[in-house]
Structures are given as C-alpha cells and as structure tokens.
Amino acid sequence: MTDKTLTPRPSQLDKAAFLAGYGDIYEHSPWVAELAWEQGLDSRHDRPEALAERMGTVLDAASPEHQLEVIRAHPDLAGKAALAGSLTDDSTREQAGAGLDQCSPEELARFERLNDAYQAKFGFPFVMAVKGSNRFAILDAFEVRLENDPAKERRTAVEQINRIALFRLKARVTG
Template sequence: MSNQTLNPRPSTLGREAFVVQYGDIYEHSPWVADLTWQRGLGNEQDTPPGLAEAMGQTLRDATPEQQLEVIRAHPDLAGKAALAGELTDDSTREQAGAGLDQCTPEEMARFERLNDAYKSRFGFPFVMAVKGNDRHAILAAFETRLENSRDEERLTAIEQINRIARFRLEARLGA
C-alpha cells in the first residue's frame, strides 16, 4: 500500500490545494504543509513515504520554537479533551485504536498524573505515535521518557509526530 501514488499527486497540486489536502496531517499546524510545498515537490513526494519524509524534514528543520508549537498543538493522551470529545477526528481514531477510550478509572488517574508530571517537567504534552501500542505500553513509555532531558524529549516528540504524520498519510491513501 505504501508504494502507491497519492491521487491527486502532491507534486501536481498548487500551493492552496496542497495545504487544503495535507494541512491537517500535522495537528493544527498547516504551516508544515505550506512550507513543504514552498520547498518544492517532485515525483518522489507522490507516495505516502516520500511525502511523509519531505514533511518530516520540514519539521526537523524548523526552529525549536516552531517545533514546540507543533508539539503543544497535540492533546494529552487519554486527557480531558478526549473525555470531552474535543479531539480531531484523527486523534480520536488513534487514541481509540490504542484502547485509550477503554481505560479503567485507575488507568485514567495514572494517565492524568503522568500527563501533569510530564507537562510540569517539559512544558509540553507527551506525544507518542500510539498505533501498534496499547495503553500499557504507552504508560511504560511515559515513565521512561520522563527521565529524558528537555532537548532529548523535544526531539523524541518531533520524531513521534513525524511517525503520526506518516500513519495519517498511509491511512488517507487507504481510505
């Protein structure tokens, strides 16, 4: 599936059409799509892996402040926004796919404690590409990543966000 060409091919889209089509891949951050388009697209960006790499490089090349804006645009995992039904459709599907909508009250309390501790330590929410993980693996990753430095964790979050973007592009192709 991942070798298929996206339709319409991203390299053939004008700037506005590209941002309309791909501006939501990065949570509330259409500037990533816009800047990716400005950097130039070729045939190699017409597949999900190729486009994911180009968009991911845009985010990796961004300033730390821009990266933090993208990280902060993400909701807490199993957090208040999820409980209130305020997540984007993509985030809702991703969190439900990892079973975060089936947490016990004890697990919810643990997520809340970890979310608070993480944000207190780093100043941004914990971000993890949850596809292929369950809530137990996510909780374990939370605890491990709390030991990172702020810079290590910012870079880890960016790579996790790029994984999320690739999964979203692959899902969009399959839809």
C-alpha cells in the same frame, strides 16, 4: 504489487489545494505542509513515505520554538480533550486504536497523573505515535520518557510527530 499513492496526488496540486488536502497532517500546524509544498514536490512525493520525509525535514529544520508550537498543538493522551470529545478526527481514531477510549478509572487517573507530571517537567504534552501500541505500552513509555532531559525529550517528541505524520499519510493512500 501496485504503487500506493496519495489521493489527491500532492505533485499535481496548487498550494491552496495541497493545504486543503494535507495541511492537517501536522496537528493544527499547516505551516509544515506549506513549507514542504514551497520546497517543490514531484511525482516521488505522491507516495506517503516520500511526502512524510519531506514534511519531516521541514519540522526537523524548524527552530526549537516552532517545534515546541507543533508539540504543544497535540492533545494529552487519554486527557480532558479526549474525554470531552474535542480531539481532531485523526487523534480520535489514533487514541481509540490504541485502546485509550477503553481505560479503566484507575488507568485514566494514572494517565492524568503522568500527563500532569510530564507537562510540569517539560512544558509540553507527551506525544507518542500510538498506532500499533496499547495503553499499557503507552503508560510504560510515559514512565521511561519522564527520565529524559528537556532537549532529548523535545527531539523525541519531534520524532514521534513525524511518525504520526507518516501514519496519517499512509491512511490516505489508494491503489
């Protein structure tokens, strides 16, 4: 079995090159990658799991306000940005992989209602690492998570964002 590493190798990059290669892992939030790089990277961080852990630690340690900025940078699932085709390439692939581009009009209406209710309750979009999921499981998760209190849901959203980052980093491996 070969060791799966990222390309380009994070440990071999200067700050500008690291940000060019990995600054987009956290949706519209390159500061997460920047702080991870500033903490120092070695050859362990050339593996997606180790780099994801380092970057996740940065987000976990951030203030609630900075965490909310990252959460709010994410699009609604099956929302207006998806319908308009204005998602990032990663978000487009992730949502399509979960079948969100195949929703019936009724499912789209349900997503819209749930997105609106979630946004009204929490003040940020519903975030879920949808890789390996489907629109039915996502809609069910929406219903369950709407019952959370705001602090728990912020923590859950951060956990989901860190999972998304790991999936995105694993998609960049070679070897």
